[in-house]
Amino acid sequence: MPNLYVALTHYPVVDKRGDIINSALTNLDLHDIARAAKTYGIKSFYVVTRLVDQQSLVQKIISHWTSGSGAVYNPARRSALDLVKVKNTISEVAEDIEGIENIYPKTVATCARRYPASTGYKEFRDILEIGQPHLLIFGTAWGLAEPFISEADYILDPIMGPTDYNHLSVRCAAGIILDRLLGTR
Amino acid sequence: MPNLYVALTHYPVVDKRGDIINSALTNLDLHDIARAAKTYGIKSFYVVTRLVDQQSLVQKIISHWTSGSGAVYNPARRSALDLVKVKNTISEVAEDIEGIENIYPKTVATCARRYPASTGYKEFRDILEIGQPHLLIFGTAWGLAEPFISEADYILDPIMGPTDYNHLSVRCAAGIILDRLLGTR
Numbered sequence: 421m422p423n424l425y426v427a428l429t430h431y432p433v434v435d436k437r438g439d440i441i442n443s444a445l446t447n448l449d450l451h452d453i454a455r456a457a458k459t460y461g462i463k464s465f466y467v468v469t470r471l472v473d474q475q476s477l478v479q480k481i482i483s484h485w486t487s488g489s490g491a492v493y494n495p496a497r498r499s500a501l502d503l504v505k506v507k508n509t510i511s512e513v514a515e516d517i518e519g520i521e522n523i524y525p526k527t528v529a530t531c532a533r534r535y536p537a538s539t540g541y542k543e544f545r546d547i548l549e550i551g552q553p554h555l556l557i558f559g560t561a562w563g564l565a566e567p568f569i570s571e572a573d574y575i576l577d578p579i580m581g582p583t584d585y586n587h588l589s590v591r592c593a594a595g596i597i598l599d600r601l602l603g604t605r
Numbered sequence: 606m607p608n609l610y611v612a613l614t615h616y617p618v619v620d621k622r623g624d625i626i627n628s629a630l631t632n633l634d635l636h637d638i639a640r641a642a643k644t645y646g647i648k649s650f651y652v653v654t655r656l657v658d659q660q661s662l663v664q665k666i667i668s669h670w671t672s673g674s675g676a677v678y679n680p681a682r683r684s685a686l687d688l689v690k691v692k693n694t695i696s697e698v699a700e701d702i703e704g705i706e707n708i709y710p711k712t713v714a715t716c717a718r719r720y721p722a723s724t725g726y727k728e729f730r731d732i733l734e735i736g737q738p739h740l741l742i743f744g745t746a747w748g749l750a751e752p753f754i755s756e757a758d759y760i761l762d763p764i765m766g767p768t769d770y771n772h773l774s775v776r777c778a779a780g781i782i783l784d785r786l787l788g789t790r
Contacts, residue, residue: 421767436679448633452774459773460766494621496772541790581645581787582606587681588644588780589637595777596784603781604765605726 421461422548425555427513429468432565443561445474452591454500460602465503466513478506525553529572532586538575541600558594606646607733610740612698614653617750628746630659637776639685645787650688651698663691710738714757717771723760726785743779
């Protein structure tokens with residue numbers, strides 16, 4: 421199993437003008453990315469927001485599916501949402517992983533734009549096989565804020581098809597990236 | 606560019622007990638799969654439902670983003686949702702494609718379970734490169750109904766990671782399958 425953690429962050433991300441914002445939670449982000457994380461053997465799926473009311477909302481959604489009537493109605497959904505942890509910041513996520521792994525994880529940013537120093541999927545599959553803990557970070561809204569991307573240990577190549585359109589939803593992008601890194605064919 | 610069409614169908618699909626139902630539309634299915642379709646050069650994205658009120662709902666959502674205020678707010682979303690067509694049945698979809706291509710498309714079913722005669726992704730990439738029109742079909746709810754899957758010309762392998770969990774959302778599954786077939790690496 422991969423030594424990989426996933427975070428979906430709502431700060432620092434940018435809006436359509438490029439301004440840094442705290443974005444609002446999208447219910448299906450939690451479900452879809454938790455289900456993909458469970459499929460690909462991810463250790464934990466961190467939902468990151470500094471907003472206390474949004475943290476309460478995440479907890480309310482999760483508890484419905486993990487201990488409420490949803491857990492009885494759909495046990496497969498329960499086992500996916502059991503992976504979710506809520507944190508204030510990416511730094512808190514990394515510290516949580518350090519507490520589990522006894523080593524600070526390498527951070528891996530994702531972005532729809534290509535960076536000169538970005539890492540390809542084949543190359544990063546090989547890095548993951550070494551077994552050190554890595555934290556794969558997805559941004560909501562119009563994506564992760566610029567300084568935050570450059571500070572990551574790795575930046576993954578953008579997901580591209582045979583067109584120049586690069587506006588996937590974060591739900592699809594997360595599924596595709598996990599499949600490129602961990603899918604069995 | 607691939608000669609590939611995508612359909613998301615709300616009938617015939619099964620519920621959690623395996624009974625055949627007409628499922629209800631999910632707004633983010635339209636957005637996410639349209640965006641993935643645009644990324645991977647899909648010719649049209651058909652949304653299939655026999656329910657007239659649901660067809661009206663699809664049209665209302667699409668028109669907001671293609672000719673309403675959404676088109677001005679987010680032109681990238683417009684160009685994705687421009688791919689959407691609404692049809693009553695998969696047969697109507699295939700006939701629409703026949704009208705465009707002058708040949709009936711081969712149908713390709715997707716399913717989370719493995720079928721003995723299923724086709725792998727590498728093999729199907731090669732088939733697509735020949736250039737004949739194909740229609741890739743995704744089911745909502747608990748997936749496409751059984752007789753419908755067996756009648757398709759091809760059944761694609763299920764998407765698997767390093768676990769036995771096979772409960773991806775249709776949004777993620779569609780993105781991953783399009784990436785396996787048409788992604789550039």
